[in-house]
Amino acid sequence: MSYILISELVAEPIEEPTPKKSSSGSIDRDVKLADLEKEKKTSFIKAWEESEKTKAENKAQKKVSDVLAWENSQKAAIEARLRKIEEKLEKKKAEYGEKMKNKVAAIHKQAEEKRAMVEAKRGEELLKAEEMAAKYRATGIVPKATCGCF
Template sequence: MGEELSSKIEPELHSVVQDSVPEEHNPPLQEKESHKPHPPSQNVTTTSPPVQKVEDHAAEKDTEDLISRDAMLARVLTEKRLALIKAWEESEKTKAENRQKHSAVELWEDTKKASVEAELKKIEENLERKKAEHVEKMKNKIAEIHRLAEEKRAIVEAQKREEFLDLEETAAKFRSRGVTPRKFFACFSA
């Protein structure tokens, strides 16, 4: 943007400066006349010289106005160009400073986020590990309960078999003796 602006302003500035430079080097007509030797005093009865002086003075004033206007225009254009350059420079400095601040803030934010995410991941891993340990403990408890249940079933089965064996032995005794068991017919015995 600054290059475009300066490239637009510089041709205008050069044309104005070139136009004004020769005029500045050429002294105004008033100065030329001041260096001229005064004409010998003659009869000043003619009216045309004062008119001519007024016309010369008006022409001198016009050229002075043109020169001063051109110089002023050149000065304004130069100041404008310098102001635009200064504004561009300040803008670029501000952008660079904001980028640095922004990048520093982003770096800080990224660092903090990364540390929090690492901590969260560590906590999640600990929870997963603890969950796995608890699942393992529960499975072990279930396996222990199942083993104890199997042992108790085996004991109950063994006791049942013993009872059946005892009953079979008692029934065999009753058969061999030919006696009926009393408990069985207790409601019928009198």
Template sequence: MGVSGNQRGKEVENTHTSSGVRQEYAFSPLNLSLFAKWNRFRSFLVILSKKVKKKVPTTTRTDSKDSVDRDAVLARVESEKRLALIRAWEESEKTKAENRAYKRHNAVVLWENSKKASAEAHLKRIEEKLDRNKAKCVEKMQNNVAEIHRTAEEKRAMIEANRGEEFLEIEEKAAKFRTRGYSPRKYLPCFGSS
């Protein structure tokens, strides 16, 4: 055991590895007690493994039977492993298919919503256009009605003016008949009253 300058107050233990290379480990007093416990545990494991090896029977008949059993167990383990891989693959593929279906469903929903919004906007534009056209038509019809009313008023005024002129003519003729002293003649006596 030697002490280096970097390892003040620590003990260094020299050990040989299985490859023959010498390694140095630094241990503190606390680590030494743990190291001792570890060595005792390791030696216990070595003794235990030797006892287990002694209990294994060495008959060829049981070896062949154990070999067959071991082969059957290995085959069963392989088949279970293969089945587990298949189940995992199946679950993975189902999850992928579910995700693809979910994405496609969402794409259809988005497409539907965009088409509905587009159709509603188009309908709204058509309704606004119809409202504008309706307002124009209503205004045109109201102007037409006003023009008809104005024309009717002008015709009424002309009729009243003509009536007034006819009354004046009749009054003038009546005055002439009175001054001359004869009665008005009928041009077509057959249609007159008796």
């Protein structure tokens, strides 16, 4: 409401008092008083204007400060969430790495077992072939060809 009243004061032209036609000393005094009153009003308006500008600046500065504080708190919250997520990911990565190492070890163990079985089977077949060869030598019988090539 004060804005309207003051702006009305500023918008209205300051009235100059009309000099009285009595004596020249009285006219000079009235003119000086009118000038003094005019300066007083102008000074008051200037002071009010500066006060309003300062208030507006302070209000804007406070709002900018509030926005900056809000921004910083939001950034901090997001960064904290990011760190938590990164920690979870690192933990999962370590867990999956361990699982994969265990799987590789299990595969290696299975491969070793299969190799051992192949070697055992080979040994059995070699032994069987040697026994059959010894039997054929002892009896003098020539073995039949298992392959149709001969």
